[in-house]
Amino acid sequence: MMAEGSLIVVGTGIRLAQQCTPEARDAIESADVVFAVVPDAVAEHWLGTLNSNLVSLQSLYGGERTRAETYEEMTEAILSGVRDAKRVCAVFYGHPGVFVTPSHEAVRRARTEGFDAHLLPGISAEDCLYADLGVDPGRLGCQSYEATDFIVNERKIDTTATLIIWQIAVAGDLTFRVLEPDARRLGVLAEVLLEDYPPDHNVIVYEAATLPVTAAKMQTLPLRDLYDAEVSQVSTLYVPPLTRPKPSQARLALLKERLG
Secondary structure, three states: OOOOEEEEEHHHOOOOOHHHHHHHHHHHHHOOOEEEEEOOHHHHHHHHHOOOOOEOHHHHHHOOOOOOHHHHHHHHHHHHHOOOOOEEEEEEEEEEOOOOHHHHHHHHHHHHHOOEEOOOOOHHHHHHHHHHHOOOOHHHOOEEEEHHHHHHHHOOOOOOEEEEEOOOHHOOOOOOOOOOOOHHHHHHHHHHHHHOOEEEEEEEEEEEEOOOOOOOOEEEEHHHHHHOOOOOOOEEEOOOOOOOOOOOOOHHHHHHHOOO
């Protein structure tokens, strides 16, 4: 038998009310309490019009906490409502399951403790990138990495496919404390990319539009000048394919042999 409390985790999408799905909106409106991690006061105000029992967790960022400590506090704050037998809705910016540690951890712990908990899909920055840049990930394939993960781990990059690198403003941060962009971090990222791409290969620093009255930001520049790009916490790097993939004659022969 399930415990009385419950948890549903939703996303607002990138352009707030416009991209918040009807399913997510219903969850917000019907909850006993809503815990929110959204980027600004406009977003919080809009959520408050849907449910007045709104608790912002945004203030947990900063201070002397590492991001890992902040995520732990967010997770426990969300679970406190569930353990109090409330119908809890946790709301995150964008897609609630993309680069959102507290959402996954809260759902996991809630289920472990016997509560009903699930996460709904939302519109992420990646979805907006595909639309704004006209990229079809199914055409030539797509690789996607968090910037620090990409730098510190040995990766075999396929330069015939799209490459997307997230959270470039904090590339190389091993302390989990960095919140401000630094040109030196972009320089290190560029050096790693130059292992596989030429200096004059054009890349795009992308930021999705967050309001109906704004437009997406797209800075196109050669890889060698990446350190000079203007970036923020929501900047993403798009690296287009360098060449087209080369068909494998051995695999084509295998297909012919097996399938005729």
